[in-house]
Amino acid sequence: MDNRMNTIAGWVLFGCASALGLSIASGMIYKSGHPEKEGYPVESADGAEGEGGAAAVEPIANRLAAADVAKGQASFAKCAACHTITQGGANGVGPNLWAALGKPHGHVAGFAYSDALKSVPGNWDFAAMDEWLASPRKYAPGTKMTFAGLSDPQERANVIAYLNAQGSNLPLPAPEAAPAEGEGAAPGNEVAPTELGNSGTPASGAPSVDPAAAEEAAKKE
Template sequence: MDDRFNTAAGWLLFSGIVALGASIVSGMYFHGDNPEMPEKPGKLIVGAEEGGGDEAGYDLGTLLAAADPAAGEKVFAKCTACHTINQGGANGIGPNLYGIIGVPIGKHAAGFAYSSALSGHGGVWDYANMDKWLENPRGFANGTKMSFAGLSKPEDRANVIAYMKANGGGPEYPAPAAQEAAEGAEAVEGASDAPGAGPGPVEGAPVGEAEAAGGASADQPVPTSQSATRNDGATKPGEGN
């Protein structure tokens, strides 16, 4: 009994020694106790959120210029569970939205119980604010009672805004960024072509003292007092060479 116990204990001790030695050797080989940084750290890759690629760098004026109210009506079908948009339509879970573009935020539909997040927001429903609201209602007005998650695609939001404008009107769309840049370039070019803008004197413009002095310094014809010679050899007073 004692011999078998001693034998088992010996093997158990031996196994522990082997396991410990293997652990030390593997740690030395793989640098587990002292990890080394790679010479060139890898780049962290962050997965793009759904629809995030469409958000980057869009110009609202350009999207609205190409927006389609008919396409916006199809997207607006998601909103009809809570909203009406016909003139004189009743309020539902959400307010009637006829003529909402350009009016104060949270004060459009008379008698509707807006949340304090909207009624106290301030500003008007211009195109920029409406775009932000449709993208993320709770991000625009934290505490709103509206549970809609939002529209991730800028094109869908632009089409819905066009549909809203078609139902109640609104101010003119903002100019596309490319058009504003072109108009700015034309204004600069036109300014450079204006009278007096370029170098040198301009016909009809007042002449400054410096220009007048410069003009006077040019060579001028000098009248002579010599008399012209007559055919008979005499000279006639007042006649020059």
């Protein structure tokens, strides 16, 4: 009986020792280190990483100057599921967009706009339409518009140029001039050098005078 108990106890000890050994070995093999930088990069709604922020965007006037109406018409296919843009066209999920630019927000009679959009002051000018197409939910928080927006600034300008050609025909704003490189003192403001420097010596390029020759000339006069 004692021999059987000793055998059982031996096997139990052996099993515990084996489990402990396996635990130590697996810990050495699968050792996990602390990451150098915790967390994950999260992309913002504007498409820019949280720390870097969005890249600078050309003014809408400059993008409209380079806009392609044909490309805007092709991009408008993303909107055609909800909007018509023909004169006298019926409203769909969204209002008819014929001659929409320059009009107040919520201008189409009979269409049930959200209170969020109707409360936005001003008209659909080029800048407002650019913001709206970039992110309807940011432009009018609470809007019923579910479209995520167009992240490409030039694509938005192309669509706006196409919208403008459909009954609005507003004059395009003048492009903004880019700031000159190395802006500083304007050329031509430098002080002209005098013939004599501050020390009383002739400035560079001014003729020098021999004192002895000047005294000889004075005697002859």
